Amino acid sequence: MTQTTTPAKREQTAAARPVQLKDLHAKPELAALHGEFLNKLNAAPNPNWIKTNQGVKYIPIERIEHLLRTIYQRWEWQVMDYKVIANSICVHGRLRVQEPTTLEWIEMDGLGAVPIQVRSGSNPADFSSIIPNAVQKNLPAAESFALKDAAEKLGKVFGSDLNRKDEIAFKSVYADWVNEGKEDGQ
Numbered sequence: 001m002t003q004t005t006t007p008a009k010r011e012q013t014a015a016a017r018p019v020q021l022k023d024l025h026a027k028p029e030l031a032a033l034h035g036e037f038l039n040k041l042n043a044a045p046n047p048n049w050i051k052t053n054q055g056v057k058y059i060p061i062e063r064i065e066h067l068l069r070t071i072y073q074r075w076e077w078q079v080m081d082y083k084v085i086a087n088s089i090c091v092h093g094r095l096r097v098q099e100p101t102t103l104e105w106i107e108m109d110g111l112g113a114v115p116i117q118v119r120s121g122s123n124p125a126d127f128s129s130i131i132p133n134a135v136q137k138n139l140p141a142a143e144s145f146a147l148k149d150a151a152e153k154l155g156k157v158f159g160s161d162l163n164r165k166d167e168i169a170f171k172s173v174y175a176d177w178v179n180e181g182k183e184d185g186q
Contacts, residue, residue, distance in 0.1 A: 034101040035172025041155030042170035050162065057162040061144040064151050064158060074098040077147055082139065087124035088113045089135065091142040095150035108153040112145025114138040
């Protein structure tokens with residue numbers, strides 16, 4: 001005799017079973033692999049990379065670019081806009097990286113601003129007091145700050161928490177799930 005279950009009976013059985021992490025993602029193994037990658041991105045940066053300027057910690061742009069090349073291999077940077085606001089050159093840029101685990105492209109926007117250098121004692125709003133080649137120096141500096149701002153959004157290894165008073169530890173639940181399965185022999 002074949003026993004059949006009704007849709008209502010299947011719903012009751014499913015409701016009685018606790019929801020498991022693997023039920024929440026279409027490809028849990030991929031989510032776990034990506035979770036392990038995110039754990040690495042959210043590790044503290046090497047202390048030797050960290051510099052300080054006027055009490056503000058930062059990672060130099062050459063290290064950020066090296067990390068992007070090393071971790072993502074495929075990345076793009078595009079200046080979306082630049083303008084003068086008050087006495088500062090401001091840059092809005094977009095960082096695109098190809099996730100190595102999912103091969104999807106993601107985008108992070110960044111903003112950077114640098115005060116325009118003027119002669120000492122001059123009114124910052126007086127454009128006639130701008131130091132020659134100040135814009136030539138300050139526009140690329142603002143672009144570097146914008147790229148660093150965008151990269152910081154990728155994880156702590158890029159410096160996202162360097163100047164935060166409170167820090168929240170990151171640990172992917174998907175990575176834990178796959179590691180639990182490995183320990184259980186699954």
